Amino acid sequence: MAYLVKQIENSHVVWFEKSNQWVKLDEPQWFIFLLYEKQTLRKEAVKQFAEAYELSTEQAAEVVSNIYDSIDKLLNPxxxxxxxxxxxxxxxxxxxxxxxxxxxxHFEKYFSITYGSPSLEAYIHLPFAHLETKAAGKQIFHLDVFPYCGRYALRLHTPMIRSMTADESPQIKRLLFVELASWLYDKTEKQWMSFVHASAVQKDGKVLLLSSASGSGKSTLAGLLMLQGFDLFSDDFVPVSAADTMLYPFPAALCIKNESVPMLESMGLPPSVKSKTTPVAYVKPTQENLIPNAAPATIFVFVNYKKGAGMKLEPVSVPEALQLFHPEAWVGDNMERAEKFIEWFSDLEFYRLEYDDNTLAVQAMETLLAEK
Structure with a gap:
């Protein structure tokens, strides 16, 4: 069995290589996992589990069966x-x-993208519109992105042409971002430990990561923090190096949507470009002329804008944070990167923010960062 185990607080976290999945096991689940690991037959596992936790045979059989079946699927997806x-x-x-x-x-690096459809151009160009220049310069890196047989294709013009395909447009966009980040920082895909779906802002050398599913308010909160002197570090895509677990800034603009567009504009954060077909706009980084430097993660906040919530900020345990984090990130699918990731992740500080009061939320984030 190819897996990795890390004990964190009162739980065990297990990574399964074949399915690239992270699972948190509480004490009873860990007891069953150890029986599975020893190749204990189900009947005997039920007996031992029932005795250890004073359960009926029927109760123990149901729990053991569920855990054994789940492990089977994780090991053989x-x-x-x-x-x-x-x-x-x-x-x-x-x-x-x-x-x-x-x-x-982007500073002294030039790249070009050839778009094979107007929809892909609108989808991928707008975050980079503030970087557009009239002509290609030296150190050119060229990419093609286009529809292909009901799917999407990305083609890289490196010394040898290299191509990739994906079923969905967000996948091809992520692949393009990965290749671009690798080129900007002279890395290969294998040298990245993770790519985090988060809005990251920076102040005084400290990076605050705001993570959530799309539409939960992280980019809006990032924009509000920019109005208070924070710099945009990255939006939606934060590369993390495997060598030193440092975060690297990515030059895409901040994406804001719906009513957040006029709200932030009225407060003094105008978008650099707006979509012509959807209520989406992009705010370029405020520190365009400053050379971006890698930085360590300082605090990780899971954000949820919810009307009527007021302002609730509470710490989150590492095991719970891992469950919230994993759907919003990609982590390298090999043992070396998985080990590096869980060691890095275990040392981070996590919070959950639920809010509908922008002023209080901004004050809370400023206080959190100032205390570090």
């Missing part, structure tokens, strides 16, 4: 991890007939 190399050779040979190329500059 009935799903395949995404294969982004499918049809790569054919994609590499395709000639784009209708396309548009845009050029970008």
């Amino acid at each position: 009935d799903f395949a991890l995404p294969d982004f190399s499918r049809d790569a050779e054919e994609v590499s040979r395709i000639k784009l007939r209708e396309s548009r190329t845009r050029h970008y500059r």
Whole structure:
């Protein structure tokens, strides 16, 4: 069995390599896991579990069966991890007939993206619109992104053409972001430990990570903090290095939506570009001329904007934080990166913020960071 175990507080966290899943086990579940690990037959496991926890045979059998079945599926998943190399050779040979190329500059690095459809252009270009330049410069890195047979394709013009495909547009966008981050910082994909779906802001060398599902208020809160002197570090995509667990800034603009657009604009944070078809806008970083530096994570806050909530801020245990974190991040799918990740994650400080009062939420975040 290929898995990794880490005891955190009163729980055990287990990572299963084949399914790339993290699972928190409480004490009774850990008892059953150890029986499974010893290849104890179910009948005997039921007997031992019933005796240890003073349960009836029927009660113990139900729990043991559920845990054994779950471990079976985690070790031998009935799903395949995404294969982004499918049809790569054919994609590499395709000639784009209708396309548009845009050029970008991030400090002294230039890159260009050729878009094979207007929808992909609108989806991917707008976060980089503030970086656009009229002509390509030196150190050029070129990417093509285009529809392919009902799916999406990404093609990289490195010394040798390299291609990837994905079923969904968010997947192809993430792949493009990964390749761009790797090029900007002279790394390979394997040198990243994780990519976190969070809005990250920075002040006085300290980085605050705001994480949540889309539409839960993290980007709006990041914008409010920018109005109070915080710098945008990254939005929605935060690369974490495997070598030193440092966070690296990514140059995409802050994405704000719906009523947050006019609210932030009226407060003095105007968008640099707005979508023509959806209520989405992008706010460029306020520190455009400052060379971005990697920084350690200081505090991690799980954000949820909820009307009627007032302002509730509470600490979150590491095991619970892992359950909240995993759906909002990608973590490297090999043992070395998994070990590095859980050691890094175990040392972080986590909070849950539920709010509908912007002023109180901003004050709470400023206080949290000032105390570190």
